[in-house]
Amino acid sequence: xxxxxxxxxxxxxxxxxxxxxxxxxxxxxxxxxxxxxxxxxxxxxxxxxxxxxxxxxxxxxxxxxxxxxxxxxxxxxxxxxxxxxxxxxxxxxxxxxxxxxxxxxxxxxxxxxxxxxxxxxxxxxxxxxxxxxxxxxxxxxxxxxxxxxxxxxxxxxxxxxxxxxxxxxxxxxxxxxxxxxxxxxxxxxxxxxxxxxxxxxxxxxxxxxxxxxxxxxxxxxxxxxxxxxxxxxxxxxxxxxxxxxxxxxxxxxxxxxxxxxxxxxxxxxxxxxxxxxxxxxxxxxxxx
Numbered sequence: 645x646x647x648x649x650x651x652x653x654x655x656x657x658x659x660x661x662x663x664x665x666x667x668x669x670x671x672x673x674x675x676x677x678x679x680x681x682x683x684x685x686x687x688x689x690x691x692x693x694x695x696x697x698x699x700x701x702x703x704x705x706x707x708x709x710x711x712x713x714x715x716x717x718x719x720x721x722x723x724x725x726x727x728x729x730x731x732x733x734x735x736x737x738x739x740x741x742x743x744x745x746x747x748x749x750x751x752x753x754x755x756x757x758x759x760x761x762x763x764x765x766x767x768x769x770x771x772x773x774x775x776x777x778x779x780x781x782x783x784x785x786x787x788x789x790x791x792x793x794x795x796x797x798x799x800x801x802x803x804x805x806x807x808x809x810x811x812x813x814x815x816x817x818x819x820x821x822x823x824x825x826x827x828x829x830x831x832x833x834x835x836x837x838x839x840x841x842x843x844x845x846x847x848x849x850x851x852x853x854x855x856x857x858x859x860x861x862x863x864x865x866x867x868x869x870x871x872x873x874x875x876x877x878x879x880x881x882x883x884x885x886x887x888x889x890x891x892x893x894x895x896x897x898x899x900x901x902x903x904x905x906x907x908x909x910x911x912x913x914x915x916x917x918x919x920x921x922x923x924x925x926x927x928x929x930x931x932x
Contacts, residue, residue, distance in 0.1 A: 646694075651740050653712060654732035655724070660716040661737055662690045664697035664706040678770065678929055679743040682708040683734060685752025685777075687842070687849055689715035689832055692751075695914050696921075704747075704925075709737055711754070713848045715832075725852035730757045731764065738768055745770040747928060749921075751910065752777050752881075756856060763867035771928040772872040773921065776880040776907050779890050781860045790853060793817060794846045800839025807833045807840050824911035862893060871896045873924045877905030877912060898924065 645665045653659040680700055682693040690708035700706045710717040712733055713725055723729070734757055738744050747770050750758035755777035762769040796816070801807040812818065812826020833840040872894045876882040878901055891897035900920040905912040 648716075649707075649741065651709075651737050653717075653736050654729050655720075657712050657720055657729075657733070658718045659712065659733055659737065660690070660710040661741065662708045662710070663741075664694070664701045664708065666701050677703065677705040679705045679707070679746045680925075681734065681738060681743055681746050681748050682706065683748065683750040683754030683757050684708070684711065684714065685750075685754050686853060687714070687832055687844055688751065688754070688828070689843065691715070692828060692831060693749075693910070696749075696910055696917070699918060699922075700925075703929075705743070707737065707741060707743060709734065711757075713852060714844055719845060719848060723848070723851065725848055726855050727757075727760060730852075731761050734758070734761050735765065735768070744768040747771040747773070747925065749773040749775065750777070751775040752907065753852070753856070756861060759868050759872070760861070760864050762870055762872075763864040766867075766869050769870050771870050771925070772868060773924070774872065774874045774890070776876050776882045776909060778882050778886060779861045779865050779893075780886060782857045784858065787850070787854060787857050791850055794850070797846075800836060800841050801833065802839055804830050804833055804835075804840050822906060822908075822912075824908045825906065828908045828911050865890060866893045866895075869895055871898070871924075871928055873898045873900060873921070875900045875902065875909070875917075875920060877901070877907060877909035878903045880905065880907045880909060900924075 647663045649661045651659045651661050684692050690710045693708045697706045713719045748758035755774040762772050808826040808830035811829035813821045832843050874887050874890050876887045891899045902909050902913050902916045910917045
């Protein structure tokens with residue numbers, strides 16, 4: 645069972661949150677179940693977490709958020725799409741849905757939002773999972789590459805499957821077929837009058853990325869006090885050396901990597917993803 649809950653984010657932006665429950669737990673949320681908030685990455689949506697949320701809901705209260713500019717949340721033309729706005733939105737969801745203390749699980753940009761929130765409000769966060777997100781600055785060249793890449797998208801796609809094939813096989817950024825990547829992007833396409841287009845504005849995505857791509861985030865990472873799992877795909881964007889340095893910087897960091905997985909590791913290897921995530925969450929639940 646999935647229930648949509650509208651939440652008011654920073655500056656009055658309407659956010660769509662989605663609570664995943666087992667059929668047997670319909671009704672009011674169980675306060676005894678530890679809460680989990682799932683934060684997708686740039687260009688993502690809450691339903692990218694559906695597979696993870698279904699097994700998490702067996703023992704947790706699980707909420708996934710469509711962040712501003714994404715999914716079915718508002719996409720205000722004037723923004724803001726700042727780090728402060730994304731963090732404040734996540735905090736608003738936690739407050740309005742009474743999730744604290746919560747375990748935050750974030751992928752890519754969502755992981756950065758999660759650790760910035762954990763650093764700023766340690767009393768609200770029980771544990772943290774960082775999924776394939778770098779702490780180092782990427783720089784202007786990276787931002788320019790993204791802008792050029794957006795211009796190469798052959799929009800509109802004639803079908804959703806055509807989008808899946810392009811992002812999974814034909815995109816010049818793909819070195820070898822990547823079904824997980826194709827599935828990820830197919831799920832953020834919607835049918836417009838002229839074909840299939842992204843749910844988000846590419847201009848707004850560049851604006852959101854601009855607010856963090858030039859900066860390193862080591863200082864805030866070091867301020868995270870809760871148990872934290874850093875997970876990388878073996879072929880993902882977060883390198884092993886940087887991931888292990890992130891674990892060293894974290895006061896209570898742990899490390900895991902998933903073979904045969906890229907950046908979208910929860911799509912590429914869902915069984916292996918569960919195998920590293922579940923023991924960590926069990927340890928948090930049974931800890932002091």
